[in-house]
Amino acid sequence: MGQNRRDFIKKSTCALGMAALATQVDHFGLMSALAQKVDDRQETSSSAGGNYKALVCVFFSGGNDGNNMVIPNHNDASISNYSVYSAARSTQGLALAQNTLLPIAVPRIGNLSYGLHPSLGPVTGGNNGIHELWAQNKLAIVSNVGTLVAPMTRAQYQNNSVPKPFQLFSHSDQVSQFQGGRSDASSFTGWGGRSSDRMTQSNNPGALIPMITSISGAQLFTAGQTTLPLAIANAGTPLNQVLNPTGFSSSAASVARLNAFNQLRTQDLGNDYIAAASHITDQAMQANAALSTFQEVTVSFPTTTIGRQFQQVARLIKKRNDLNVNRQIFYCQIGGFDTHNNQLVSQASLLSQFSQAARAFYDEMVVQGVSNDVTTFTMTDFNRTMNPAGSGGAVGSDHAWGNHTFVIGGSVLGGDMYGMNTASGTPYPNLTLNGPDDADNGTNARGRWIPTTSVEQYAATLANWYGLPANDLPLVFPNIANFSTTNLGFMQP
Amino acid sequence: MISRKTRLFSHILGAVILSLLTFIPAFAQDDPNPNSPTPIVISEPDSLRVLTAASSVKSGKRAGLTQTVFREGSYVTIFVTNLSLLENEGVNAFRILVEDQQQRLYRFPVVKLEQLKGQEWIYALTFEVRDNLGFWQGPLEIGDAYLRLTWRGLVSNPVKIALGRSGGNLKEIAGAQPTPMKMFADKPGDDSSTTSNYVGYTYSGDRIRFLEQATFGPTAALDHRLRRIGLRVWLAEQFDMPYPSVENPYPDLPLRSNDTNNATLGCGMFASGSTERRICLRDYYSQYLVQSWFFKEAFYGDAQLRHRVAWALGQLWVVSGVDTQQASHVVAYHQILSRHAFGNYRDLMKDVTLNPAMGNYLDMARSTRTNPNENFAREILQLFSVGLFMMNQDGTLQLDQNNNPIPTYNQTTVNNFTKVFTGWSFCNTGTNPLCPSAVAGTVNYKDPLLLNQANHDVTAKTLLSYPNAVNPTIAANLNGNTEIDLALDNIFYHPNVGPFVSRNLIQHLVTSDPTPAYVGRIAAVFNNNGLGVRGDLKAVVKAILLDPEARGDVKTDPHYGKLREPVLFTTNFLRHFNVGSANLTMQSDGVVSTLPNAMGQNPFYSPTVFNYYTPDYVIPGTGLNGPEFGLMTTGTAIARANVANTMTFSRLNTSADAPAGTSINLAEMTALVQSDPTGNQLLDVLNTRMLHGTMSQSMRNTILTSIAAVSAATPQARAQQAIYLIVTSSQYQVQR
Structure with a gap:
């Protein structure tokens, strides 16, 4: 009855609010865990041994233009090839030159060549990027993923015979559907948070921090009914300082102040906003105690924001036994993908930052010996229009729909493309404007691909690998029954 | 009913103000008593159980089992008194909050409100047993739960209601008393007796609350002025x-x-x-x-x-x-x-x-x-302007026949x-x-x-x-x-613009989750300022700040208030203590954006067009709308404490980019500790100015104990101890 134990809301009455601290501490089993930590450290850490798994979500905020991230690099006339791509984008100057693409062979599509954005390769002074991981079978692409209520053909889209996700092409709504894991209603919780709700008690008994950590603030993905995520700064701040209140010492006055600071959070909880603020601060103080020491990572990470986020994740993973966690979910975010203009320069920079950071992280996981236990995956608001917005140096693109995602890790069945087939017989969409995969219609159609693979199918495949019990799947993904395939096969069983 | 007013401080203040009161502005507009009565839900004669009328049953829903046990879909009629309703103030001004034995909180929609014939001071209020807070799937039918009514930011007495069955393991509320009908058999007396002599706007709690809503933070000088000229004259001054x-x-x-x-x-x-x-x-x-x-x-x-x-x-x-x-x-x-x-x-x-x-x-x-x-x-x-979904004029969503919102x-x-x-x-x-x-x-x-x-x-x-x-x-x-x-x-x-803009501005100025009635009153002003003009923001702002849901010395509704966003947290904190330059010889240079930035809000650098937080942000672990909580995480919660630490115990020193620096001035607070080393006098003042008199006895005791641990020989350190604790408390960080 995990969801019945929600202690967070200390409801309306003053008198009912007083059990707060005890129940809040109990929230993550912290009370018992903290007690054990002093006397019985070996026993608690032994319970964490061996069976570690982590998911790292990287959100490309703003809507990454997947059409310039994964590009046909072949001339096969039976499906969309480079010429189709180029025809749609070169006039306004948004097409990437074919000879700059980083080739990948795709077994799923007859070993034809596709190309990754040139920023995903080696960088002078950096590392070799994620392109290299394709050939090592550690990088997979899931193609034409997007928000869906149920599978939908173009005809069904046009005649409204299947419910559509609400507010397609709107940032806030599409983000919340991608992170919320349902597209037919708004969500108060995310699929990461709900997975944690189902799994915390069974997998992380005695954990010293919540199952979920965001290195990028409050995010719907990380919120559950009983799960409240940790949210901490990136590696620019040492782990032992991210949640450390400054100004306290061992003087009697300071000790008394700290005591009072803690005690005040157990009072006046009749107002729910006060209770919420106190609870979040409480959680920070508890985690702070658990993060008082840490070891630096081995691999050199980029000093970009996303690099520092990944580095902070790596520090936490390195500390996993101390924190007594068997399962962890992390959230990182890189912003700036809403490239209505100046896309060529902006997107190249952002994808390079991601590639460099994700590769450093993968390499660090290898060093830590957990590369098979940690899977990184990407999400974004939506794809962008195949038809560019503007032209010339300022060229960009507008909001669209189905998109391509990356999955990286030792347990990924990499080196291939995944997802449900489009009308082309491949997971990769037909790039023709007003073509069979375009949600737009008529001569002004701009190329917004109707997804063939839902967010739920993509997420459920990851959650299954992570260990979410099959019978919990409909609780985490309420519409999963609308999709016959719930495992896309890109993770090792 | 609540009389935690100022103590010594008000006497000192009163003396100062009386000397200023010789001049009463000729254009003074009357400010009425801002306090709404506290609603009372009527119970059965000898118990806390809510008194209900026969429940009606909507077709297709499950029936109530009896007249005193209710299930999802039941319609329940209860009796409420001690209200003072505006014309057209109806069901959407009320919320039914129900908390069950597992501390799950529900909001049931009120659907009907009628005065009793012959006892017009008592209202029959009908609600549906159906949660519309939306966090839980539906109410658990596990026995007695506490029911309270909220109205204009005030919460009623608790009564018990049986969900599915009666009984169960509901904790008792200390001091809760039955409120039987016989207590309200007679028409209440008219207490609007004497307001002839203008003695200033004496509602000290409401003055501070008003200044928190209308300015970047109350100051003693502003409070004095507001007491002298009242809210409406002050607003007229501000507009010009x-x-x-x-x-x-x-x-x-x-x-x-x-x-x-x-x-x-x-x-x-x-x-x-x-x-x-x-x-x-x-x-x-x-x-x-x-x-x-x-x-x-x-x-x-x-x-x-x-x-x-x-x-x-x-x-x-x-x-x-x-x-x-x-x-x-x-x-x-x-x-x-x-x-x-x-x-x-x-x-x-x-x-x-x-x-x-x-x-x-x-x-x-x-x-x-x-x-x-x-x-x-x-x-x-x-x-x-219009938002994604069609709204009613009170800001609630219109629904189609399948209960789905209708895209705009x-x-x-x-x-x-x-x-x-x-x-x-x-x-x-x-x-x-x-x-x-x-x-x-x-x-x-x-x-x-x-x-x-x-x-x-x-x-x-x-x-x-x-x-x-x-x-x-x-x-x-x-x-x-x-x-x-x-x-x-x-x-x-478009009809959405009034409620859309009104709700947004209410959220920024007053409270995160206003009742639809409040939104509706403001939207009506947006739609027509009284002179047939649509979109008059002056009229809208004035209406927001003078609304009965905004006004009053104390608000007790568990869902009233808003987290102070980092910028307002910073300015409110510093303005309380005569913010000046680092050496306090002149004004601050204003180079303080590092403070809100550390807490997640770098002014004029919103991360996206969606602002630092979205108006519909729901606090994780609740169904509660709290936009500013979009910036409240474990990390920024500690950052808030660290900003308080920096500015309470230190300052922003001068630097190449900060010619004057910034500091609070502790002289007045230190003097209060010198006059009363226990800190009681200090807490009286801080309670009045920072918490508009809402500091609970437990909070006071906690801080007094902490003050006593600081050497009496360092009165400034005692003042700092108290200031740090109040500024970092959730009780202060939530403006309510």
Whole structure:
């Protein structure tokens, strides 16, 4: 009855609010865990041994233009090839030159060549990027993923015979559907948070921090009914300082102040906003105690924001036994993908930052010996229009729909493309404007691909690998029954 | 009923004020008692169980088991008294909060309210047993639960209601008493007896609350003035107050080249790495001067309300220094916000639409007939005016027959508005009389965008559709200038705009989750200011601040209030203590944005057009709407404490970019500790000024104990101990 134990809301009455601290501490089993930590450290850490798994979500905020991230690099006339791509984008100057693409062979599509954005390769002074991981079978692409209520053909889209996700092409709504894991209603919780709700008690008994950590603030993905995520700064701040209140010492006055600071959070909880603020601060103080020491990572990470986020994740993973966690979910975010203009320069920079950071992280996981236990995956608001917005140096693109995602890790069945087939017989969409995969219609159609693979199918495949019990799947993904395939096969069983 | 008013402090204050009261402004408008009565739910004669009338049953729903046990779908009629309703104040002013034995909280919708015949002071109130807070799937039917009624930010006595069955393991509430009908058998006496002599606005709790809502933080001087002249006269003064302050004009910055290295119009005339170049980049190519100007105005400006409303509007109509590099561009944008803060929303819409910073931020300045860009068209609808779903006039969503919300528009609508907004670009030709600010070699971000009709899409357009829609279509071959006005009118007259704007401004000024009745009252003012004018923001702001849901000495509704956003947390904190320069010999330089930035809000650098947080943000682990909680995480919670630490025990020292530095002044608080080393006197003052008298006895005891651990020989340290604890407390960080 995990969801019945929600202690967070200390409801309306003053008198009912007083059990707060005890129940809040109990929230993550912290009370018992903290007690054990002093006397019985070996026993608690032994319970964490061996069976570690982590998911790292990287959100490309703003809507990454997947059409310039994964590009046909072949001339096969039976499906969309480079010429189709180029025809749609070169006039306004948004097409990437074919000879700059980083080739990948795709077994799923007859070993034809596709190309990754040139920023995903080696960088002078950096590392070799994620392109290299394709050939090592550690990088997979899931193609034409997007928000869906149920599978939908173009005809069904046009005649409204299947419910559509609400507010397609709107940032806030599409983000919340991608992170919320349902597209037919708004969500108060995310699929990461709900997975944690189902799994915390069974997998992380005695954990010293919540199952979920965001290195990028409050995010719907990380919120559950009983799960409240940790949210901490990136590696620019040492782990032992991210949640450390400054100004306290061992003087009697300071000790008394700290005591009072803690005690005040157990009072006046009749107002729910006060209770919420106190609870979040409480959680920070508890985690702070658990993060008082840490070891630096081995691999050199980029000093970009996303690099520092990944580095902070790596520090936490390195500390996993101390924190007594068997399962962890992390959230990182890189912003700036809403490239209505100046896309060529902006997107190249952002994808390079991601590639460099994700590769450093993968390499660090290898060093830590957990590369098979940690899977990184990407999400974004939506794809962008195949038809560019503007032209010339300022060229960009507008909001669209189905998109391509990356999955990286030792347990990924990499080196291939995944997802449900489009009308082309491949997971990769037909790039023709007003073509069979375009949600737009008529001569002004701009190329917004109707997804063939839902967010739920993509997420459920990851959650299954992570260990979410099959019978919990409909609780985490309420519409999963609308999709016959719930495992896309890109993770090792 | 609540009498935790000022103690010693009020006596001192009273003496000062009496001496000021000899002059009563001739134009004084009467301020009524701000306190609404506290609603009382009537119980059975000898128990806490709620008194109910026979329950009716809606067809298709499960029936109530008996008259005293209820199930999901049941309609329950209870009895409520001690209300004082406005004309038209009805069911949407009330909420039923129910907390079950597992501390799950539900909100049940109130559907009917009727006065009892012959006992008009008692109301029969009917609600449906159906949660519409939405966090839980539905109410558990596990026995007795506590029910309370909330109205105007006040919560009633608790009563018990049986869900599914009676009994179970419900904790007792200490002190809860039955409220049987016989207690209310007689008509209550009229207590509106004496208000003949104007003795000032004596409601000290409400004065502080009002200042928290209408300014960047209460000060002793403002509180004195408010007591003397009252809320309405103060508002009238504010509406006419010059802005910005004479001593703190907007930074007067020239347009610069977009190329920072430009040798004449950039910073290229200064050697790379030189101090001059650093300062040039700081002043022209960052928001440094805008931020420091903003905080000086917040700390010391007289036109507090205009500054506050402009800050709120800037979080609705967002542009950001992330994309808008030059400070001069942001100044030009902020001038529009402040100019229209008490003007008309339609004028604001027009001026922002044609402002170059917005044109750049949301790409309208690049959108042409042949290469249209949807960005501005989409966001003006979604974020700035009508929102995604059709609303009732009280801000609640309209639902279709399947209980689904009804979209306000679709992608086709966005495409059509996109066409309307094509053809506009920067006005860079100095000889054009419309572009007096143009400077050769720079992009003109000071004058409005200019239409190039050749780039404008002149095909016919279909715009927003709604009952009696204004300009639902635009004919082909019109001039783009004409179309802008037709299209903005089409948006402006959409019925969603009133509730949309009203709710947003209420959230910024007063409370995160206002009742629909409150939103509806303000939307009605937006729709018609009383003189037939729609969109009068002055009338809207005044109505928001004078509404009975905003006013009152104390609010007890568990869902009332809002988390102070980092900027307001910073200014409220510092203004309480006479903020000055680092050495306290002059005013602060306003270079304090590092403080809110550490807490997640770097002013004038919103991360996206969605602002720092979204108006519909729901606090994780609750169903509760709390926008500012979008910035409240474990990390920023500690950052808040650390900002309090820095400014309580230290200061922002002078530096190359901070000529004066910033510090609070502890002299007054230290003197209070010298006069009373226990800290009681200090806490009286801090309670009044910072918590408007709501400090609980437990909180007081906790802080007194902590003060006692500090040496009595260091009274300033005792004051600091108390200030740190109050500023860091959730009790203070939530404005309520």
